[in-house]
Amino acid sequence: MTDLRTKEAIRYLGYGKHAVDEGTLGLISDSFRDLEACAAAKSIYRIFECEHTGENELQIGKMNITSRSLGRNLKGCGSVVLLGATLGTGVDLMMKRFSLTDMAKTVVLQACAAAYLEEYLDQLQEKIGEELRQQEKWLRPRFSPGYGDFDIHHQKDILKMLDTAKTIGLTMTDSYMLTPVKSVTALIGISDSDEKCHIKGCESCGKTDCIYRRN
Numbered sequence: 001m002t003d004l005r006t007k008e009a010i011r012y013l014g015y016g017k018h019a020v021d022e023g024t025l026g027l028i029s030d031s032f033r034d035l036e037a038c039a040a041a042k043s044i045y046r047i048f049e050c051e052h053t054g055e056n057e058l059q060i061g062k063m064n065i066t067s068r069s070l071g072r073n074l075k076g077c078g079s080v081v082l083l084g085a086t087l088g089t090g091v092d093l094m095m096k097r098f099s100l101t102d103m104a105k106t107v108v109l110q111a112c113a114a115a116y117l118e119e120y121l122d123q124l125q126e127k128i129g130e131e132l133r134q135q136e137k138w139l140r141p142r143f144s145p146g147y148g149d150f151d152i153h154h155q156k157d158i159l160k161m162l163d164t165a166k167t168i169g170l171t172m173t174d175s176y177m178l179t180p181v182k183s184v185t186a187l188i189g190i191s192d193s194d195e196k197c198h199i200k201g202c203e204s205c206g207k208t209d210c211i212y213r214r215n
């Protein structure tokens with residue numbers, strides 16, 4: 001049976017409902033094995049107060065955000081988890097190495113690394129969510145800068161607020177690309193009510209009429 005991360009990698013590769021050939025399945029399984037060997041996943045998170053200062057306006061720590069989609073998703077949340085996570089420089093180096101000799105493997109590796117990072121984030125979110133449930137608090141889906149109308153420029157604020165350069169070795173270029181490449185910054189709303197959010201986010205959630213839906 002195909003495991004979840006393999007399914008995700010197949011989805012990122014754009015197969016949709018088409019059958020995947022044995023050769024590609026072999027490359028996927030090799031890529032996950034390579035990732036297990038060279039990824040050094042690290043993360044940091046902190047909880048900040050979240051103030052709704054106006055329509056589509058939010059203040060989180062020193063960050064002032066104007067975003068309709070984020071405002072909607074964080075409705076009713078008085079605090080948020082800010083997080084940064086990375087698979088480390090080893091994954092970048094491996095991808096660079098393969099890109100010089102084997103394009104097919106590089107494409108599959110890209111998809112597998114994205115699935116691997118998502119799996120790591122899901123597990124981290126489960127762990128944070130479990131801790132918060134003891135305090136009768138629940139998490140909304142992850143929301144990253146660049147998603148919807150949440151300005152990518154806020155990535156810089158998040159890196160600074162979490163001091164990611166020092167804590168997990170995560171920085172960014174002038175064009176807002178994260179370094180290492182296989183990294184993520186995100187925020188997650190903390191709510192007093194249990195919306196039973198889907199770990200894979202609103203796109204995978206069946207509650208199409210949810211007022212907090214991020215899309």
Ligand code: SF4
Nearest residue numbers: 197198202205210212
């Ligand atoms: S649509 Fe689903 S995942 Fe999204 S906020 Fe609503 S309950 Fe949570």
